[in-house]
Amino acid sequence: KTHFHKWEVKYAYKSPDCYKKLAVTINGDSPGPTIYARQGDTIVVEVNNTLVTENVAIHWHGIRQRGTPWSDGTEGVIQCPIMPGADTFIYRFIVDKAGTYLYHAHYGMQLTAGLYGFIIVSVPDGVSQPFVYNHDKTIILKDWYHASTYEQATGLSSIPFGWVGEPQSLLINGRGRFNCSLVDSALCNATNPECSPYSLSVVAGLTYRLRIGSLASLSALSFEIENHSMTVVEADGNYVEPFETKNLYINSGETYSVLVTANQEATRNYWITTNVVGRKPSTPTGLAIWNYSPVPHDLTPPTDPTTGPLWNDTASQLSQSRALKAHHDYVQTPPNSERLIVLLNTQNLIDGRTRWSLNNRSLTFPATPYLIALKEGFTDAFDQKPPPDSYDREHYDIYSVADNVNATASNAIYRIGFNTTVDIVLQNANTMTKDTSETHPWHMHGHDFWVLGFGDGKSPFNPLNDTKRLNVVDPILKNTVPLYPYGWTALRFRADNPGVWIFHCHIEPHLFLGMGIVFEAGIEKVGELPKSIMGCGETKRLISP
Numbered sequence: 001k002t003h004f005h006k007w008e009v010k011y012a013y014k015s016p017d018c019y020k021k022l023a024v025t026i027n028g029d030s031p032g033p034t035i036y037a038r039q040g041d042t043i044v045v046e047v048n049n050t051l052v053t054e055n056v057a058i059h060w061h062g063i064r065q066r067g068t069p070w071s072d073g074t075e076g077v078i079q080c081p082i083m084p085g086a087d088t089f090i091y092r093f094i095v096d097k098a099g100t101y102l103y104h105a106h107y108g109m110q111l112t113a114g115l116y117g118f119i120i121v122s123v124p125d126g127v128s129q130p131f132v133y134n135h136d137k138t139i140i141l142k143d144w145y146h147a148s149t150y151e152q153a154t155g156l157s158s159i160p161f162g163w164v165g166e167p168q169s170l171l172i173n174g175r176g177r178f179n180c181s182l183v184d185s186a187l188c189n190a191t192n193p194e195c196s197p198y199s200l201s202v203v204a205g206l207t208y209r210l211r212i213g214s215l216a217s218l219s220a221l222s223f224e225i226e227n228h229s230m231t232v233v234e235a236d237g238n239y240v241e242p243f244e245t246k247n248l249y250i251n252s253g254e255t256y257s258v259l260v261t262a263n264q265e266a267t268r269n270y271w272i273t274t275n276v277v278g279r280k281p282s283t284p285t286g287l288a289i290w291n292y293s294p295v296p297h298d299l300t301p302p303t304d305p306t307t308g309p310l311w312n313d314t315a316s317q318l319s320q321s322r323a324l325k326a327h328h329d330y331v332q333t334p335p336n337s338e339r340l341i342v343l344l345n346t347q348n349l350i351d352g353r354t355r356w357s358l359n360n361r362s363l364t365f366p367a368t369p370y371l372i373a374l375k376e377g378f379t380d381a382f383d384q385k386p387p388p389d390s391y392d393r394e395h396y397d398i399y400s401v402a403d404n405v406n407a408t409a410s411n412a413i414y415r416i417g418f419n420t421t422v423d424i425v426l427q428n429a430n431t432m433t434k435d436t437s438e439t440h441p442w443h444m445h446g447h448d449f450w451v452l453g454f455g456d457g458k459s460p461f462n463p464l465n466d467t468k469r470l471n472v473v474d475p476i477l478k479n480t481v482p483l484y485p486y487g488w489t490a491l492r493f494r495a496d497n498p499g500v501w502i503f504h505c506h507i508e509p510h511l512f513l514g515m516g517i518v519f520e521a522g523i524e525k526v527g528e529l530p531k532s533i534m535g536c537g538e539t540k541r542l543i544s545p
């Protein structure tokens with residue numbers, strides 16, 4: 001079955017947290033419409049960019065794009081962006097795996113500006129899932145800023161550096177609440193119905209599958225439902241060996257399904273809350289209501305909202321990450337790997353500007369998208385010398401503020417043998433601030449990867465032959481995984497999807513500052529590129545194949 005969607009991307013005034021600001025919307029909405037489909041279906045989205053001056057590209061997050069790398073929607077990597085002033089681009093791809101996925105802008109800072117939403121893929125008819133529930137609901141989490149993304153992007157690329165800071169609000173299904181008394185401004189209206197809390201109505205005794213996704217710009221979040229426990233059953237479109245938790249940690253780019261049974265005193269409502277973790281919070285708790293019908297859906301719960309776990313309890317976040325294992329009926333033990341890439345994550349100055357680098361390379365996109373340059377043989381379009389597979393592991397002190405004087409901005413890419421299995425070890429380090437290391441959610445396009453393990457400090461081993469510290473028995477497949485402060489994360493993937501793909505930190509300002517790598521695998525197996533990814537408007541027709 002093919003699902004057609006016609007989207008107009010445009011600016012609209014929105015007050016998701018009572019404060020009125022311009023947001024990039026889809027057909028006037030932020031978050032955008034949820035795409036529903038069944039495994040094996042084709043999704044066609046005709047995107048019409050009516051922004052006045054900004055390009056757009058939309059990424060289908062978690063969808064592997066097998067055979068359609070040109071529909072991955074990443075500006076600079078696989079397509080010329082969709083031009084403003086009503087240029088149109090048609091994304092067409094197959095959703096080949098049931099699960100909970102996301103979409104969002106992948107151009108500049110437009111995710112922060114509000115272009116984001118869900119893709120829900122259900123199992124084919126007659127196929128069962130390894131858990132049961134009565135109803136299926138979606139909850140999308142977002143952090144929200146009042147400054148425009150133009151101001152943010154300008155600060156990030158200026159000398160001196162202007163950091164975006166902590167968000168003003170946390171939104172649950174596009175609704176939050178900023179304290180209007182903090183600003184002397186007619187722009188903030190606490191009685192605007194747009195910012196009344198989202199209320200999820202439940203019937204006592206029934207079990208709900210909540211599909212929870214985060215597309216935060218910066219914040220790692222914890223999510224909980226007062227007095228109700230959650231059983232985690234799915235992560236990034238993969239079944240999990242079920243485990244129970246009071247609060248769910250969720251990073252930007254991750255999705256989870258949890259089962260929640262409405263088994264508490266049903267004569268009142270309860271708080272649904274989300275809180276910042278991983279960075280010292282200054283953003284108020286995000287609030288929604290767990291409503292037992294027929295209690296009025298907007299009746300404020302009689303209790304104080306839960307404040308979540310301690311923001312810096314990394315051990316508890318790590319223990320949830322380690323609890324995630326492939327469901328026992330869906331274990332795919334990864335084959336041995338053939339290559340190891342160790343990526344040292346550092347923040348450093350390049351030409352006086354603050355950037356993020358991997359092995360001293362800070363990613364910049366070339367003017368010609370990689371996919372087109374590689375396919376058409378434009379060897380001068382980007383630096384042809386691949387970046388290093390490792391760093392000076394023997395001498396580098398991850399606990400010091402390092403100078404990293406050799407850090408450079410680079411558009412070089414990794415070349416990976418098609419169908420080979422690769423291990424990646426993400427190694428965290430100190431930032432340019434003393435005694436500071438941050439959490440980074442790493443997201444891979446075009447593939448899921450096995451999460452082999454996490455550790456503290458410097459990864460002391462070569463995962464190619466160390467199976468003791470790693471889980472090669474029942475590792476979970478994911479597309480986004482956290483790298484914790486001063487820690488390491490090891491993952492393995494099979495480069496079995498021909499194309500050019502980006503692997504990057506999902507904190508949007510960090511990607512903006514170069515925190516990602518691009519790799520190519522099997523480019524010779526990519527079919528003829530659609531002309532619509534090249535150029536703009538009718539000029540696309542002039543381009544010879």
Ligand SMILES: O=C1O[C@H]([C@@H](O)CO)C(O)=C1O
Nearest residue numbers: 161163347431432433438510
């Ligand atoms: O990239 C970042 O910059 C700031 C800080 O390191 C300097 O202001 C911060 O917290 C980041 O994550």
